Amino acid sequence: MQKTTLLLLLLLLIALAFYFGRQRSLQLAGGPIRNLHSLPNYYGYYTALWCGLPALLLFILWLGFETSIITHLVLADLPEDLRALPPDRKGLLINDIRNAVNGQFSGEAQPAMRAAADHYRHLQSLSNLLLSVLAASVAMAGAAWGRQRIRKDHRARNKVESAVMIFLMGSSLVAILTTIGILLSVLFESIRFFEIVPVTEFLFGLDWSPQMAIRADQVGSSGAFGAVPLFTGTLLISAIAMAVSVPIGLLAAIYLAEYASLRLRAVAKPLLEILAGIPTVVYGFFAALTVAPFVRDLGMSMGLGVSSESALAAGLVMGIMIIPFVSSLSDDFINAVPQALRDGAYALGATQSETIRKVVIPAALPGIVGGILLAVSRAIGETMIVVMAAGLSANLTANPLDAVTTVTTQIVTLLVGDQEFDSPKTLAAFALGLVLFLITLALNVIALHIVRKYREQYE
Amino acid sequence: MNSPNGSVSPHAPHGNTVAKVRAGLARRRAAETRFRFYGLASLVVGLAFLAIMFSSIIGKAYSAFQQTYIGLDVQFDERLLAPEGKRDAETLAAADYGGLLKQSLELLFPDVKDRQQKRALNKLVSSGAGNDLRRLLLAKPDLMGKTVRVWLPADDDVDMFAKGQIDRHDSEGDRRLKDYQLAWLDKLQAEGRVEKRFNSLFFKAGDSREPELAGIRGAVAGSFLTLMVTLVLSLPIGFAAAVYLEEFAPRSRWTDIIEVNINNLAAVPSIVFGLLGLAVFINFFGLPRSSPLVGGLVLTLMTLPVIIIAGRSALKAVPPSIREAALGVGASHMQTVFHHVFPLAIPGMLTGAIIGMARALGESAPLLMIGMVAFIVDIPRSVMAPATVLPVQIYLWADSPERGFVERTSAAILVLLAFLIVMNGLAVYLRKRYEKRW
Numbered sequence: 034m035q036k037t038t039l040l041l042l043l044l045l046l047i048a049l050a051f052y053f054g055r056q057r058s059l060q061l062a063g064g065p066i067r068n069l070h071s072l073p074n075y076y077g078y079y080t081a082l083w084c085g086l087p088a089l090l091l092f093i094l095w096l097g098f099e100t101s102i103i104t105h106l107v108l109a110d111l112p113e114d115l116r117a118l119p120p121d122r123k124g125l126l127i128n129d130i131r132n133a134v135n136g137q138f139s140g141e142a143q144p145a146m147r148a149a150a151d152h153y154r155h156l157q158s159l160s161n162l163l164l165s166v167l168a169a170s171v172a173m174a175g176a177a178w179g180r181q182r183i184r185k186d187h188r189a190r191n192k193v194e195s196a197v198m199i200f201l202m203g204s205s206l207v208a209i210l211t212t213i214g215i216l217l218s219v220l221f222e223s224i225r226f227f228e229i230v231p232v233t234e235f236l237f238g239l240d241w242s243p244q245m246a247i248r249a250d251q252v253g254s255s256g257a258f259g260a261v262p263l264f265t266g267t268l269l270i271s272a273i274a275m276a277v278s279v280p281i282g283l284l285a286a287i288y289l290a291e292y293a294s295l296r297l298r299a300v301a302k303p304l305l306e307i308l309a310g311i312p313t314v315v316y317g318f319f320a321a322l323t324v325a326p327f328v329r330d331l332g333m334s335m336g337l338g339v340s341s342e343s344a345l346a347a348g349l350v351m352g353i354m355i356i357p358f359v360s361s362l363s364d365d366f367i368n369a370v371p372q373a374l375r376d377g378a379y380a381l382g383a384t385q386s387e388t389i390r391k392v393v394i395p396a397a398l399p400g401i402v403g404g405i406l407l408a409v410s411r412a413i414g415e416t417m418i419v420v421m422a423a424g425l426s427a428n429l430t431a432n433p434l435d436a437v438t439t440v441t442t443q444i445v446t447l448l449v450g451d452q453e454f455d456s457p458k459t460l461a462a463f464a465l466g467l468v469l470f471l472i473t474l475a476l477n478v479i480a481l482h483i484v485r486k487y488r489e490q491y492e
Numbered sequence: 493m494n495s496p497n498g499s500v501s502p503h504a505p506h507g508n509t510v511a512k513v514r515a516g517l518a519r520r521r522a523a524e525t526r527f528r529f530y531g532l533a534s535l536v537v538g539l540a541f542l543a544i545m546f547s548s549i550i551g552k553a554y555s556a557f558q559q560t561y562i563g564l565d566v567q568f569d570e571r572l573l574a575p576e577g578k579r580d581a582e583t584l585a586a587a588d589y590g591g592l593l594k595q596s597l598e599l600l601f602p603d604v605k606d607r608q609q610k611r612a613l614n615k616l617v618s619s620g621a622g623n624d625l626r627r628l629l630l631a632k633p634d635l636m637g638k639t640v641r642v643w644l645p646a647d648d649d650v651d652m653f654a655k656g657q658i659d660r661h662d663s664e665g666d667r668r669l670k671d672y673q674l675a676w677l678d679k680l681q682a683e684g685r686v687e688k689r690f691n692s693l694f695f696k697a698g699d700s701r702e703p704e705l706a707g708i709r710g711a712v713a714g715s716f717l718t719l720m721v722t723l724v725l726s727l728p729i730g731f732a733a734a735v736y737l738e739e740f741a742p743r744s745r746w747t748d749i750i751e752v753n754i755n756n757l758a759a760v761p762s763i764v765f766g767l768l769g770l771a772v773f774i775n776f777f778g779l780p781r782s783s784p785l786v787g788g789l790v791l792t793l794m795t796l797p798v799i800i801i802a803g804r805s806a807l808k809a810v811p812p813s814i815r816e817a818a819l820g821v822g823a824s825h826m827q828t829v830f831h832h833v834f835p836l837a838i839p840g841m842l843t844g845a846i847i848g849m850a851r852a853l854g855e856s857a858p859l860l861m862i863g864m865v866a867f868i869v870d871i872p873r874s875v876m877a878p879a880t881v882l883p884v885q886i887y888l889w890a891d892s893p894e895r896g897f898v899e900r901t902s903a904a905i906l907v908l909l910a911f912l913i914v915m916n917g918l919a920v921y922l923r924k925r926y927e928k929r930w
Contacts, residue, residue: 101778194826201740204732208754208800211793215764218771281534288531305538310916312854314883315549315905318890322898323548353541360538382513384520386527407759414761416857421890441763445860448770466767470760477759481752 036096039165043092043172047085050176054080057183071190079189082196083179088172095164103156110152112145219470222463229457230258235464237261241427241438243447243458258461260468262427266437270348270419271412273433277352279405282359289360290367291389302364309357317421320350325422332434340436342424348433351418355408362404366397366487399487406480410473416441440465553902559691559704560646560654562617562680564596567639568629574636584630589622590614593644601676612673616680618645620705643687648703648896650677654686657895668895694903698869699885703896706889708904710871714784714864714879715853721788721875722852726795727845733796734803734841739829758797765794766861774862781863782878790858795848802844806837811930839926846919850912856883882908 058076062068069076104127108116118126133150134157183189227235238259285305289298325346332339339345370393378388394401424436425446447462570577572595573587597613598604604613621644628642629635645651649668652658658667660674669677680686697707741747769790773779779786810833818828859865864880865888872879880888882904889901 097777190824194824197826198740201732201736204729205736205741205750207729207733207793207796208750208757211757211768211796212753214772215760215768218768218776219764222771281538284531284534285538288528288535292528292531293535301535301539304542305535308538308542310850310854310912311545312856312883312908312912314854314856314886314890315545315909318886318901318905319545319548321890322552323545353538353545356538356541384524386524387520389527410759410761414763416761416763416860417887420857420860421887441761441857444763444767445857448767448861449865463767463771466764470764473759473761473764474756477756478752481755 036161036164039161039168040092042165043085043088043168046088046169046172046176047081050084050172050179051077051081053176054078054180054183057180058189061183061185068185070186070188075189075193076183076187078193079183079187080176080179082193083182084172084176086196087175088168091171092164092168095160095168099160099164103153103160106156107149107153111149115145215470219463219467222460223467226457226460226464229460234258235260235461239429241443243443243461256457258457260440260465262429263438263440263443263465265429265431266344266423266427267413267439267441269344269431269433269437270351270423270439271409273345273348274351274355274412275405275409277349278355278359278408281352282356282408283363283401285356286360286363286367287389287394290364291385291393302361305360306357308353309361311354313354313415313417314421316350316354317417317419320346320418320422324350337434339434340424342422342426342436343434344423344437345433347419347423350422351412351415354415354418355412358408358411359404362407363397363401366400366404367393369400370396399483403480403483403487406476406483410476410480413476414441414469414473416445420445440469444469549902549905552899553906555655555657556694556899556903557691558655558688559693560651561643561687561689562646562650563641563643563685563687564593564617565599565639566592566596566625566642568592568625568635568637569595570637573629579633579636581630584633585626587626589625592625593617593621600680609672612670613676615647616650616673616676618647618704619702620700621645643689645693645704646686648894651704652895653677654688655899694900698871699867699880699888700869701867703892703894703900706897706900708882708885708907710868711880711882711885711904712907713871713873714787714868715881715883717784717872717875717879718787718791718859718881719849719853721785722791722795723849725788725792726799726848729792730796730799730845730848731803731841734800734807735829735834737800738804738807739833740825754797754800757793758801761857762794762855763857763861765790766858768793769858769862780876780878782866782868782880783876784872784879784881785875786862787859787864787879787881788875790862791852791855794855794858795852798848798851799841799845802847803837803841806840806844807833809840809930810836836928839922843919843923846915846922850915850919853915854883854908854912856881856887859884860887882911 055073055077057080058069058073059066062073066073107130108123108127115126129146130149130153133146134153235258238257239261240257240259241262242257289302293301325341325343328343328346328349329339329341332343374392374396375388378392379385383391419439419442423439423442425438425442426436427438427443428435430437444462444465447458447465569592572591573589574583576583594610594614597616598610601613604610624644625642646654649658650673653660653669653674654677658669660667664671677686693705694707696709697705698710700706737747737750741750769786773786773789774781779789814832814836815828818832819825823831859881863878864884866878866880867888868878868880870877886901886904886908889897889904
């Protein structure tokens, strides 16, 4: 039986369990349902839970372990010479067998391979059959058990509600688990990386060339993991982006909040926010194909040597992307400044711009600063624009017309493509990820703290 | 907001002050105008960027919806296709259709003898044209032995030339087509054998190394499967977490930690989620690389904070009187929430969920990490099959050197943006239609 059919069957059984549980409670009530502790539906839910939960749990566990157990069994049955292969060749062999199971033979199929594939297929169908029988019987046994426990004064509602409560609490834990998962996965690989490359060399080294020698006698790929050029490159591009987005975003927000007519505001604000909804890969394409050649040609016409993957182009486009982020946050904070402060300033004879510059902005400043910090963390973590437009050469430079590379670009280039997983090259990506995570985390914590503190001021 | 400029009281204690203020007025008014202009200019610049970006992409994209076709008189020669006289499907499927094309092109240009030129001649039509002929013949076996005019997709360079992207006035070394190729094309054009048609292949085909054969169907299917996984996981978990945190969670340190955590996760760079997916789902749990399942799991973790935060504010907007009324008639806490508060908050929660989904649809960086950048021709049929998604397809095409991929990348971007506009439009509609002000 296919797994989807089995799943449908289980759903059917659950629905039946609901029906029978409900019927049973009505039968026990023998008349008006006020004789029951809970509403009849709750007895139905109760039986359905007993029917569904154990069976689904079994189903999921089975799915999790099925492949590895079958693979193990097939491998144990292979001829002696194939079993003695080193682990990496064995991995390839397993892949070949799985492909053969799906009917794709690579090259000439050896008899041993065919036998293994047949064995695999046999075990697979056996496992499917076993799972179907087991899951169905567990479901039916569960339903019978649940139904049999129903009494007139059975507290079905409380039991169902606590089951739901457990689901709700579990769901809210996913966020915590995600954070722990991120930390652990990045941390473990980073520690393995730092066993090969010292932390100090990674954090303070000035030379980044992660090409490792594949053979011992290879020349020119020593593998240097000094990440300073990446940090400066990231900072340079983020600085350009902030130099574009902060003035434009802030001034646009001020105009929209203080000067613009309601009609203009109703049109311009959503339009500006479209910029925030455009996928970053689109910005990357725009940066690489339109802005970078434009910047290069402009520089050439002024007699400057501009790299075709200049930091300026990437930073400029990233700045455009962040404009709505800065402007909508600033807009919120400017609007949160009480009107009384403005009226006070007008009463003293200040013009509108003086009011804005000397009263409104200083009052909204903490919030705006928090918003800008969030924008900085966004700029540092932005990936696609720099991957597509910023290039790979790790130059230690502050010249925006040169090509630089960033932390995120290097993570992508180190991990995309075929890599053995244990080389320092791939581990380096996780170390960079750790740095990225910690920096953005720190920025976010500070920013959120400032924003929250500020919000409390006027509420 | 009226400007109170110049409303100086006539009873100023010192005429001196009045004079000072008057003297500064012109300067202050100028500053006011300047400041106002800066604001307007910034707004205009921001919107101009939007306009430039859209027009540049649309300007590149529109030509991708057409494809140049070349009409050839193909004789389905039995000697070439089925030399042993067998006409079963297997023979026909494996036959030499490239030879068939060669024959018909040679018939058109009999004076091409040079080997290099012959090769160039064969390259006028797409390298996938043979497959088209096979499909045609398998569908209509009675074509065997007849000569029919078949319209075949042109090679991407020819296509680019027909669309004016390759300029014949450039020097021969600078362009991808040689002079003699241009002469052939002129002849074909004069005979009415060159035609532009709607590029349906772009919507029907999977990825290909040849621009003229490449389509977005595979990427769209991959995006759909990935989003389905994301939706199935993130909607119940996100809603449940929002309900728990807003309605049930006791105000404790633990709840605070969860809250801060969710806010922080919302701002963690997406690529970090990719690292998590690579280390946990692929290396630890051994799920298949490049599969929509892993992609969906990663995107679920990414969108959950968005859904939870939006869901909580939707729940917060339901007035406490609703809860009190339900509790007052004897509903349990859980009944109050699920019978009354949750249904009222659903439009708001769904709006947040759709926005989260739209963001997941446009996301590409974490999917690069888990191997969804592989070159995949087949259209994925299950969540375990290798697949790619639309934004990653855009990234892959943007990296390809062929000229023909530029317009296709732009067209794929338009398709992606169309999906996003529909989703966001739906969110806005939901909010407008069902939003209640209490």
